[in-house]
Amino acid sequence: MPLDEKKVTDYLSANYPGSTAARALWMWAGGSREEIEYKTAAQEQWSLLWAEAKKLQSATPLPLVREALFDHPDEEMLFGFLDGLAEQDFSEWRETARLLLVQLEKLAPDFDLQAIWAASQSLPELTADLYLAVIASTLKGLFSGEHRKVLEERFQTLKEGVQIPPPTAVADGMQLIVLPVIPELVVFDDKSQFGDGAVKIRALLKAATDSSRETLMPVIEKMPEYIDNLRKLATKSGEKELEAAVSGIERQLACLEKMANGEDPPAVENISQACVHLIWCTRREIPEASEEQTPAEEESNTAGGSKQTNNE
Numbered sequence: 454m455p456l457d458e459k460k461v462t463d464y465l466s467a468n469y470p471g472s473t474a475a476r477a478l479w480m481w482a483g484g485s486r487e488e489i490e491y492k493t494a495a496q497e498q499w500s501l502l503w504a505e506a507k508k509l510q511s512a513t514p515l516p517l518v519r520e521a522l523f524d525h526p527d528e529e530m531l532f533g534f535l536d537g538l539a540e541q542d543f544s545e546w547r548e549t550a551r552l553l554l555v556q557l558e559k560l561a562p563d564f565d566l567q568a569i570w571a572a573s574q575s576l577p578e579l580t581a582d583l584y585l586a587v588i589a590s591t592l593k594g595l596f597s598g599e600h601r602k603v604l605e606e607r608f609q610t611l612k613e614g615v616q617i618p619p620p621t622a623v624a625d626g627m628q629l630i631v632l633p634v635i636p637e638l639v640v641f642d643d644k645s646q647f648g649d650g651a652v653k654i655r656a657l658l659k660a661a662t663d664s665s666r667e668t669l670m671p672v673i674e675k676m677p678e679y680i681d682n683l684r685k686l687a688t689k690s691g692e693k694e695l696e697a698a699v700s701g702i703e704r705q706l707a708c709l710e711k712m713a714n715g716e717d718p719p720a721v722e723n724i725s726q727a728c729v730h731l732i733w734c735t736r737r738e739i740p741e742a743s744e745e746q747t748p749a750e751e752e753s754n755t756a757g758g759s760k761q762t763n764n765e
Contacts, residue, residue, distance in 0.1 A: 461518065461534050462499045468525065470495035475502065481520045484512030514538070515582040522734035527597070532590055532734075539586040548697030549576060550591035555634045557592075561600055564607050567618040571626025573611070573721040574708040575701030584727035589734070596728070597735035605732045611725035619664045620712040624672065627705050628658040631698060635683075638694040643686050650686075654679050669713040676706050 469478050472491045475498055479489055488511060490501060506513050515538065522531050539546040556572040557564070579587065596604060632651050657675055661668045680703055687695040708718045 457534070457537065458503065458514075460530055461514075462496070462503050464528075464530055465503075465517070465521065466495040466499045468521070469499070472498075475499065478517065478520055478524075479512050482506075482512035482516035488512070513582075515586060519582060519585060519730060519734070523730075526734055526736045527593070532593070535586040535589040539583075539589075543579075543583065543587055545693060545697055546587040547591065548694045549701075550588045551638065551694055552576075552631075552634070552697050552701050553588060554591050554595060555637060556630045557595060557604075559630055559634065562603070564600070564603055566607055566610060566615065567622045568626060568630065569607055570611060570615070570618055570721055571622045571705070572630055573724050574623055574626065574705045574719060575631060576724055577700075577704065578719055579723060581723040581726040581730070584724050585730050585734075588727060589731060592728070592731060593735050594738075596732050597738045601732060601735075601737055605729060608725045608728040608732075611721050612729055614722065617712075617718060620669055620709055621661055621664055623705055623709045623712065623718075624658045624661040624669075627702055627709075628655050631702050631705065635695065635698045638692075638698055643689065647683070647686055650679055650682050664712075666713055669709065673706065673710045673713060680706065 465475075465478070469475050472489075475491075475495070476486060476489055479502060480486065484506075488505060491498065502512075503514070503517075505511075506517055515535075518531050518534055522528060525531065543549070552575060553572065556575070557569070560568050560572070576584075632654060635651075636647065654676070657672050657679070661672050680699065683699045683702070684696075687699045704719075711718050
């Protein structure tokens with residue numbers, strides 16, 4: 454979807470027309486009161502604020518749209534803006550988001566915490582707000598459905614920091630999540646050849662039975678050869694989703710190598726924060742007997758909204 458900033462400023466002008474509302478949204482998005490030059494006309498006010506946001510110094514476009522979605526969950530136009538921004542800044546966003554979606558679907562309904570952590574290692578490192586743009590439309594159905602509550606609990610826990618799982622959790626994630634998922638992402642001509650490679654990769658990963666270097670180093674040393682073969686299959690197929698899946702395995706392997714060398718693995722707080730935010734940006738599709746307050750009424754603009762910035 455093309456990026457249409459005029460639609461966003463029109464929407465903000467209509468929904469936050471007064472100086473009090475404009476100031477509140479601006480400050481929730483990380484801006485300061487002193488940056489606002491009050492104008493009588495809402496359209497003029499938001500045109501100036503949007504121009505200020507594009508300077509990327511305090512309140513910026515993504516947090517503004519995020520905070521507006523907390524107040525107006527599932528607003529199609531705002532989600533369309535996130536899509537457009539992700540396409541503009543991160544060209545493979547659909548494939549990357551799809552890779553996370555299919556991994557999470559494999560983990561339902563329990564959503565083991567270590568498995569989610571391992572799946573998150575298949576993603577590139579981004580800010581929380583850019584993650585939100587990347588995953589928004591692809592994951593909104595899952596995050597507003599029957600698994601909403603448990604997913605929020607899991608990602609809240611990851612966001613707050615957990616004890617880092619052992620390296621074998623990453624090896625298990627590669628073996629049990631990403632590899633079986635690849636054929637489901639896309640149909641490609643060399644599926645049988647992929648299957649042969651997948652058998653070898655699974656056997657190699659199964660050998661990583663503990664966190665010792667003796668079991669991890671053979672995986673780390675041999676895996677690049679297998680991944681290179683997968684990369685060739687992906688390039689030959691021309692399927693972007695397949696290429697994204699191979700990239701995900703490469704990132705998980707890089708994480709495994711860091712852990713084997715005693716280094717800290719990539720943090721998952723940003724993607725976890727983005728997933729929590731996406732839950733706040735959506736409405737529950739399956740009603741409950743006792744409906745909770747909307748994010749705008751409770752979570753976002755009190756506990757979360759005023760504290761979030763685009764630098765999370």
